[in-house]
Amino acid sequence: MPVYLAAPAGDTARIFIVEKTGKVRILKDGAILPRPFLDVSGRVSGGSEQGLLGLAFHPRYASNRKLYVDYTDRSGDTHVVEFEASATDPDTASATEREILFVDQPAANHNGGQLEFGPDDYLYVSLGDGGGANDQFGNGQNLATLLGAILRVDVNSGSGYAIPPDNPFVATQGARGEIWDYGLRNPWRFSFDRQTGDLYIADVGQNLWEEVDFEPAGSGGRNYGWNIMEGLHCFQSAGCDTTGLAQPVVEYGHGDGCSITGGYVYRGSAIPELNGVYLYGDYCTGFIRSFTVTLGSAGDPHDWTSSLRTQGGATMTGLSSFGQDARGEIYMVRLDGEVYRIVPSP
Numbered sequence: 349m350p351v352y353l354a355a356p357a358g359d360t361a362r363i364f365i366v367e368k369t370g371k372v373r374i375l376k377d378g379a380i381l382p383r384p385f386l387d388v389s390g391r392v393s394g395g396s397e398q399g400l401l402g403l404a405f406h407p408r409y410a411s412n413r414k415l416y417v418d419y420t421d422r423s424g425d426t427h428v429v430e431f432e433a434s435a436t437d438p439d440t441a442s443a444t445e446r447e448i449l450f451v452d453q454p455a456a457n458h459n460g461g462q463l464e465f466g467p468d469d470y471l472y473v474s475l476g477d478g479g480g481a482n483d484q485f486g487n488g489q490n491l492a493t494l495l496g497a498i499l500r501v502d503v504n505s506g507s508g509y510a511i512p513p514d515n516p517f518v519a520t521q522g523a524r525g526e527i528w529d530y531g532l533r534n535p536w537r538f539s540f541d542r543q544t545g546d547l548y549i550a551d552v553g554q555n556l557w558e559e560v561d562f563e564p565a566g567s568g569g570r571n572y573g574w575n576i577m578e579g580l581h582c583f584q585s586a587g588c589d590t591t592g593l594a595q596p597v598v599e600y601g602h603g604d605g606c607s608i609t610g611g612y613v614y615r616g617s618a619i620p621e622l623n624g625v626y627l628y629g630d631y632c633t634g635f636i637r638s639f640t641v642t643l644g645s646a647g648d649p650h651d652w653t654s655s656l657r658t659q660g661g662a663t664m665t666g667l668s669s670f671g672q673d674a675r676g677e678i679y680m681v682r683l684d685g686e687v688y689r690i691v692p693s694p
Contacts, residue, residue, distance in 0.1 A: 349367055349368035349369055349399070349668075349683050349685070350365050350366065350367055350368070350668065350669075350681045350682070350683065350685060350687060351366055351367070351368045351399070351400070351401060351668045351669055351681065351683065352365070352366035352401070352402060352403055352668075352669045352671060352681065353365050353366070353669065353670075353671025353672075353673075353679050353681050353687060354366075354403050354404065354405065354671060354672065355405075355672070355673045355674040356405040356409040356410065356415075356674065357405070357407065357409065357410070357674060358410060358674055359410075359674050360673070360674045360675055361376060361377065362374050362375065362376045362439075363375045363671070363673050363679070364385060364403060365380075365671075365681070365687060366400055366401070366402070366403045366417075367400065368394060368399035368400060368401070368668075368683070369389055369392070369394050369399060369400070370387060370388045370389030370390070370391065370392040370394070370399065370400045370419070371384040371385075371386065371387050371388075371389060371400070372384060372385045372386040372387075372400075372403060372417070372441075373385065374439055375687075376439070381439060383439070383440070385433075385439060385440060385441055386415075386417070386431060386441040386443075387443070388400060388417070388419060388443075388445075391419065391421060391422070391427075392419045392420060392421065392422070393420050393421060393422050393423070393424050393456075395424075395456055396456035396457050397456065397457040397458065397459055397534075398420040398424055398456055398459060399419065399420060400417060400418075400419045401418050401419060401420070401459060401460075401461025401462075402416075402417060402418035402461040402462050402463040402473075402474075403415065403416070403417050403418075403463065404416045404463035404464055404465055404471065405465075406465070406503075407465050407469050409433075412432075413432045413433040413434075413435065413438075414430055414431070414432055415430070415431050415432070415433065415441065416428060416429065416430050416431075416448065416463050416471060416503065417429060417431065417463070418460075418461045418462070418463050418473065419461075420453065420459055424453050424455075424456055425450065425451065425452050425453045426449075426450070426451040426453055426459060426460075426461075426475065427447060427449070427450055428447075428448045428449040428450075428463065428471075428473055429445040429446060429447050429448060430445065430446040430447075430448055430503065431443075431444070431445055431446075432444075446508075447508060448471075448501070448503055448508045448509050449473065449499075449501070449508060449509065451475060451494050451495070453478065453479065453495075454478045454479060454480075454485050455478055455479025455480045455485075456479060457476070457479040457480070457534070458476025458477050458478060458479040458480075458533065458534040458552075459475070459476055459479075459534075460473070460474035460475040460476045460532075460534060460535055460536070461474065462474040462535065462536075462537055462538050464538065464539060464540060466500070466540055466545070466547075467540060467545040467565065468512075468566075469504075470500050470501060470502055470503075470512055471500070471501050471502075471503050471509070472498055472499065472500050472528065472538070473498065473499040473500075473501065474497075474498050474499075474532070474535040474538055474549075475494055475495050475496065475497055475498075475499065475535075476495065476496065476532070476533060476534035476535070477495055477496040477532070477533050477534065477574065477575070478493075478495045478496070481554065482554070482575065482584070483496070483533070483574060483575035488530070488531055488532065488533065488574040488575045488576075489530070489531060489571070489574075489575070489576065491517055491520060491522065491523035491524060491527060491530060492522050492523065492524060493524065494524055494526060494527065496530055496531065496532050496533070496574065497524075497527045497528070497529060497530040497532060498527075498528045498529045498530075498532065498535060498538065498549070499526040499527060499528060500512060500515055500526065500527075500528035500568065501526055509526075511525040511526055515527070515528060515568070516528065516568045516569030517569065528568040528569070529549070529563070529568055529569070529570045529571075529572060530570075530571055530572070531570075531571040531572040531573045531574050531576075531593065531594075532549070532551050532572050532574055533551055533552060533553065533554065533574040533575070533578075534551065534552040535549050535550065535551050535552075535610075536550055536551075536552050536607070536608065536609060536610060537550050537609060537610030537611065537669055537670065538550065538610060539610065539611065539612045539613070539672075540565075541565075541613040541615070542613070542615040542676060543613075543615050543624075544565055544613075545565030545566065546562065546563065546564055546565050546613075546641070547562075547563040547564075547565070548560060548561070548562055548563075548610065548611075548612075548613065548626055549561040549562075549563070549572070549610065550608045550609065550610025550611075550628055551572065551574070551596075551608070552607050552608055553578050553579060553602075553608070554578055554583075555578075555602065556578055556579070556581065556601060556602055557578045557579025557580070557581055557599050557600070557601055557602070558579065558599060558600050558601075558602075558605060558606075558607065558608035558630070559578075559579045559580075559596035559598065559599045559608070560596055560597060560598040560599075560608070560610065560626070560628060560639075560646075561594065561596050561597065562596075562597040562641050562644065562646070563594070564644065570594040571592060571593050571594060572593070572594050572596075573590070573593040573594070573595065576588050576589070576590070576593065577590065577593060577595070579596060579599035580595055580596060580599050597639075597641060597644070597645060597646040598639055598646045598649075600630075604630065604633065604635065605630030605631070605632050605633040605635060606630065606631070606632040606633070607630065607631040607632055608628060608629075608630060608631075609628065609629045609630065609631050609667045609668065609669060609670065610628055610670070611626065611627040611628040611629065611670035611678065612626070612627060612670055612672050612678055613625065613626045614626075614627065614676070614678055615676040616675055616676035616677040616678065617675065617676070618675075618677055618691060618692055619690070619691070619692050622638075624640050625638045625639070625640055625648075625650075626638060626639055626640065626641065627652070627670065627678060627690075628670075629664060629667045629670070629680070630667065631665075631666065631667050631668065632665065633663060633665065634653070634662070634663030634664035634665035634666070634667055635651065635653040635663065635664075636651070636652040636653050636656045636664060636667075636680070637649065637650065637651050637652065637653075638650045638652060655693070656680065656688070656690065658682070658686065658688070659686070664680055664682060664688075665682075666682045666683040666684050667680060667681070667682060668681050668682060668683040669681040671687075677689060677690070678690045
């Protein structure tokens with residue numbers, strides 16, 4: 349049940365595949381190594397949307413061997429923890445964890461789980477609104493909780509982490525200083541453009557609309573609208589006050605799919621015509637689409653579904669994630685156990 353794929357900077361020989369059930373596997377020289385790189389299966393809950401959900405390598409991984417994972421424990425609560433790869437066997441990580449962050453989860457779904465180091469070397473963490481339906485816990489617009497938000501923390505300081513002093517809500521009374529952005533329902537994969545540092549957030553909708561949010565590099569503090577809005581539309585009301593809300597650059601309705609899977613801006617070298625193009629897809633229907641952002645607006649939409657199909661010729665249904673290797677080439681991950689690399693047409 350793979351849900352993510354990543355590689356440390358500069359490591360062009362390996363990619364690391366995250367399995368929802370609690371293991372990180374290495375694909376090396378075209379083969380899956382028999383022994384997992386990391387195995388936390390005994391610590392994770394695997395029901396609903398829970399499990400081992402995210403992986404990020406420290407920007408200085410080559411020298412400090414530190415990596416970070418996001419998982420839900422046996423009670424369903426979120427842990428972000430640090431491990432170290434072995435000094436003698438780079439294909440194995442130590443089983444000893446250092447806890448960075450713990451978040452109580454009131455329900456089994458909407459856990460977020462993405463981890464990414466930004467261009468500023470801080471760790472960004474996504475958390476959903478706590479689950480259930482309709483933002484029943486009231487977390488989307490609540491700056492006093494870490495839920496429904498993307499966090500930005502400094503893992504190089506403090507006992508677990510330190511809050512960067514320039515985080516947008518550090519001086520806001522009653523707000524959690526860790527918050528970078530809020531108003532999110534379940535950000536299922538966000539990513540930074542390797543070239544520009546711009547942030548793309550795919551936020552899963554409820555019953556009607558899926559969305560992609562775009563954030564120019566370094567411009568956090570945004571409210572992405574949940575549960576006032578779903579996509580570009582007022583949620584459960586004929587009219588709503590959209591003042592101060594950052595609206596998506598792309599949305600699609602549930603006639604096209606039912607759960608967005610966020611991707612990456614292509615910055616590889618194998619397909620130069622895709623340079624600057626953001627790829628994303630849908631878990632339910634398996635479509636693959638793209639767009640480019642110019643001056644804050646999305647344009648040049650393209651549908652790649654007919655080109656990017658499974659080995660058996662089907663659409664990429666069960667698309668649990670996109671991934672990116674050290675060269676910037678992009679992969680597609682399916683929950684049924686398949687991983688595909690996007691390559692030029694023959």
